[in-house]
Amino acid sequence: MAVRRFRVNGPNIVNEIIDGEAVIVNLEKGSYYSLAGAGADIWSALKDGASEREIVESLLERYSGERSNIESSVVDLISQLEKEGVIVQETQESEDCRAVHPGSLSAEKPAFECPALHKYTDMEAILMLDPIHVVDETGWPSAKRPG
Amino acid sequence: MKQAGLVQSARAEIAAPYSYFDEVFEAFLKAAVSAGGAVDRFFSIGGHTIRISFAGSALISKLTRALAHLSSEPSPFPVFSIFVWDSSSTGIALPEPPGDAQKFLERREICGVHGDRICAAFEFAERMRLSILHRDKHVAVHWVPDSTSVPFYESAAPFLTILHWWMRDHGQQLAHAAAVGTASGGILLGGKGGSGKSTTTLACLASGLRCVGDDYVLLGASDPSPARTVYNTAKLEGHHLLRALPALLPAVSNPDEMEREKAILFLHEHFPEALIQGFPIKAIVLPRVSGSTASRLTEVSPAFGLAAIAPSSMFQLRWSGQEDFSKIASVVRQVPNYVLELGTELEEIPELIFGLLARSS
Numbered sequence: 001m002a003v004r005r006f007r008v009n010g011p012n013i014v015n016e017i018i019d020g021e022a023v024i025v026n027l028e029k030g031s032y033y034s035l036a037g038a039g040a041d042i043w044s045a046l047k048d049g050a051s052e053r054e055i056v057e058s059l060l061e062r063y064s065g066e067r068s069n070i071e072s073s074v075v076d077l078i079s080q081l082e083k084e085g086v087i088v089q090e091t092q093e094s095e096d097c098r099a100v101h102p103g104s105l106s107a108e109k110p111a112f113e114c115p116a117l118h119k120y121t122d123m124e125a126i127l128m129l130d131p132i133h134v135v136d137e138t139g140w141p142s143a144k145r146p147g
Numbered sequence: 148m149k150q151a152g153l154v155q156s157a158r159a160e161i162a163a164p165y166s167y168f169d170e171v172f173e174a175f176l177k178a179a180v181s182a183g184g185a186v187d188r189f190f191s192i193g194g195h196t197i198r199i200s201f202a203g204s205a206l207i208s209k210l211t212r213a214l215a216h217l218s219s220e221p222s223p224f225p226v227f228s229i230f231v232w233d234s235s236s237t238g239i240a241l242p243e244p245p246g247d248a249q250k251f252l253e254r255r256e257i258c259g260v261h262g263d264r265i266c267a268a269f270e271f272a273e274r275m276r277l278s279i280l281h282r283d284k285h286v287a288v289h290w291v292p293d294s295t296s297v298p299f300y301e302s303a304a305p306f307l308t309i310l311h312w313w314m315r316d317h318g319q320q321l322a323h324a325a326a327v328g329t330a331s332g333g334i335l336l337g338g339k340g341g342s343g344k345s346t347t348t349l350a351c352l353a354s355g356l357r358c359v360g361d362d363y364v365l366l367g368a369s370d371p372s373p374a375r376t377v378y379n380t381a382k383l384e385g386h387h388l389l390r391a392l393p394a395l396l397p398a399v400s401n402p403d404e405m406e407r408e409k410a411i412l413f414l415h416e417h418f419p420e421a422l423i424q425g426f427p428i429k430a431i432v433l434p435r436v437s438g439s440t441a442s443r444l445t446e447v448s449p450a451f452g453l454a455a456i457a458p459s460s461m462f463q464l465r466w467s468g469q470e471d472f473s474k475i476a477s478v479v480r481q482v483p484n485y486v487l488e489l490g491t492e493l494e495e496i497p498e499l500i501f502g503l504l505a506r507s508s
Contacts, residue, residue, distance in 0.1 A: 014461070014472040018480060021450030025458050025472065032458045034450055123339060123458045 003051045006078065006087040013086055017044055024086055030124035033086065035077075038063060039115025042077055046087060052078065065112030073114045080117050163245045164265035167257075168281050170242040171288045178202035178232035178239035185230075191219040192310065193319045193365045193375055198225035199306070202232035202239075205294035210305040212400075213378040216415035216422050227313055229287045229306055233294040241277060241290050266312045266466060276301070278308040282316060299401060299408045303380040304363055310377065311464045319365045319375070320474040323460040326359035326374040327351045332429040332504055333359065335366075335374055335478070337456035343434030343489045345383040347496055349392050349412075354497030357423035358414060366428075372478040375425035379415040391493060429507040430482050431456065432500075437488035442495050444485045444503060452484030483507070 008015065012028040022035040022043040035043050038059060045055045052074055059070050081087045179185040182203025188211055190197050196219060201207050210231065211218075234240055245259045260267040260279070267279040280287040287309040291297060301307075311321045325336040325344040333356070336344045348361045359374045361381035367373040385405025388395060396402065398417040399410045414422055433447070433455045457475045461467035485503070489496070 011468050014467075014469045016453060016457075016472060016476040018453050018476055019449045021448060023450050023453045023457070023476075025461060027461060027467065030462055032454060034454055036450075120454065120458075123462050 003053060004078075005049055005051050005090040006046050006082075007049070007090055008047060009085055009088045015043070015047070026084070026086065029085070030121070031084070032120050032123065033084070034118045034120075035115060037113055037115060038073070039077060039117065042074060042115060043081075046078070046081070049090075059112065062109065063112035064109040069114070070112055073112070077115050077117060084117075084119070164260045164262055164267070165281075167242070167245055167260050167267070168265050168279055168288070171277070171279055171290065172230065172286070174239050174242050174290075175202060175230040175232050175288050178234075178237035181237045181239055182232075187221065189219045189221050189225065190214045190217040192217055192377060193314055193317070195226045195317065196222045196224075198222070198228040200228060200230045202230075202237050205236035206231055206233055206291070206297065209294070209297040209302050212413045212416070213303055213305055213380045215413070216376065216379040216419070227285045227287070229289060229309055231289045231291075233291045235293040235295060241292075261466075268308055268466065270308065278306070278312075280309055280312045282312075285313070287313065299404065299411055300382075303382055303409075303411050304378050307363065308464065308466075312466060314365060315471065318368045320368075320471060320478075321363055321377070321460070321464060322366050322456060322475055322478075323362065323463050324364050324374075324456055325361045326364045326426075326428070327356045327500065328359070328423075328426045328429070328504060329355070329357060330423065330426055332371075332508060333357075333374065333423075333426040334430045334432045334500060334503065335364070335428050335456070336432050336434060337452065337459070338433050338435075339455075339459045341384070341436075342455075343436050343487070345381055346387070346391060346436075346489060346493065347432075347434050347487065347500075349381055349383065349388075349395060350493040350496045351500065352395075352414075352418050352421045354501075356497050356500060358418075358421055359423055359425055361414075365425075366474065366478050368474070368477075370481055371427040371429070372481060373425050374428050376422065379413055379422055381412040381414055382409045383412075385410045391491075428478060428482055430503055431479060431484045432487050432503070433485065434487045434489045437490055439488070440490050440492055442490040442492070442499055443488050444499060445488070447484050447486050449479050449484055451486075453479045 013026055015022060015024040017040055020040055022040040025032040042055055045058060055074050056071050060067060179202040186201045186204055186207060188199045244257055257267040257269060264282050270276050275292060277290040289306060289309060314321060325348045326333055327348055328334055336347055338344055345361050348358055359376045360378055363377050365375040365377055388410045398412045400413055401411050431452045453476050457472050460475060461471055
């Protein structure tokens with residue numbers, strides 16, 4: 001598995017993990033996302049700079065499940081987050097060296113469930129009320145009109 | 148020589164935001180002279196005495212009705228001053244921003260001006276307007292092109308961007324939310340426009356529950372976090388007001404415009420006893436119009452509450468970022484979160500909220 005690491009894609013992406021769920025907002029596009037369960041664990045590890053391999057290992061410590069299933073789930077979620085512009089890959093690759101804290105471990109591990117990235121776009125209209133401006137022929141900014 | 152040129156260029160770049168602020172402030176002074184003098188109004192917002200100084204009187208009524216419940220005695224030492232002018236009534240134009248300010252950052256801040264110490268943003272919607280804040284001097288300037296065409300949403304929430312910037316520096320976070328309750332505690336009502344915040348707030352007006360705000364409130368940093376009042380405005384789609392709360396029609400400030408803009412009620416003018424300065428937040432409630440007759444509350448996760456309150460706040464407030472998101476999250480973490488499925492029997496709503504507050508105390 002690749003030693004790719006990622007980072008949150010700039011100050012326009014804000015996030016919080018609250019009561020085991022991650023809420024992520026893209027301030028530029030007006031969309032926001034939620035991740036629960038293992039998805040929030042993956043998000044937390046990505047933010048901390050863990051590689052895909054480190055994330056898989058930490059999930060195997062925390063959840064019961066097939067390695068192959070966990071690996072493909074991690075890759076899929078990372079791919080979705082990249083596609084949404086929420087994370088970007090670090091340009092410099094490095095060896096695995098960061099320990100990912102698996103959180104509280106119980107004697108009986110819960111079953112791993114494929115994480116689902118929930119996307120919400122109902123706020124995009126708010127940004128459209130204050131449309132991206134253009135500089136008009138007078139040199140001053142003006143609202144870009146649709147069409 | 149080349150290095151000297153670079154240093155000079157870097158100095159000019161650093162000085163540009165301050166120079167532009169000074170130019171804009173000079174323009175306000177000229178506008179005040181042109182209008183026959185500055186007219187000061189004082190307000191106690193979030194516990195701070197703030198002076199709003201207008202060049203002439205053309206904008207005063209349009210930009211102070213929403214703050215009238217916070218009107219205070221003149222103070223020789225306001226902690227913050229906002230200077231306001233328009234070009235149409237004073238004849239004084241807005242100075243052109245520095246060269247590269249013709250470009251803008253993604254969220255309308257003025258590139259080349261907006262930075263650590265100077266906050267500056269053009270906002271558009273129907274009309275362009277400028278907000279600029281000098282964070283060290285605690286002075287802001289607000290400019291609009293035309294005093295005769297101030298849009299309804301600016302009258303309903305004047306100086307929103309400037310207050311967001313300045314209050315954030317002073318430990319208080321503006322949030323797009325309503326709040327109703329009593330002096331001992333109340334609820335924060337969150338959600339995007341049309342979710343039922345205003346319906347819930349207005350349905351409580353005659354119930355003994357009092358209103359901190361309908362559209363924006365200030366959140367404090369303590370635990371329990373207080374909600375504090377900023378504007379006394381309530382905004383509601385006109386057709387919805389006529390259908391669900393027709394008794395409030397005489398209080399609408401823009402009855403002739405309700406087909407093309409939201410109905411605006413300045414609660415201070417009609418229901419002053421229904422307003423309250425603030426209270427500790429006991430719960431977060433997210434209204435949803437259900438279509439059924441009865442209303443009911445269902446507890447939801449804090450993440451659900453955060454997703455309902457924070458994005459709508461942050462998309463409407465300039466220069467929001469991780470710090471704002473974390474502040475709102477810290478409030479959401481403190482209290483239980485509920486969805487309020489809003490039924491058509493609106494008189495049930497205050498009872499539900501009283502019951503929730505009794506359980507939360």
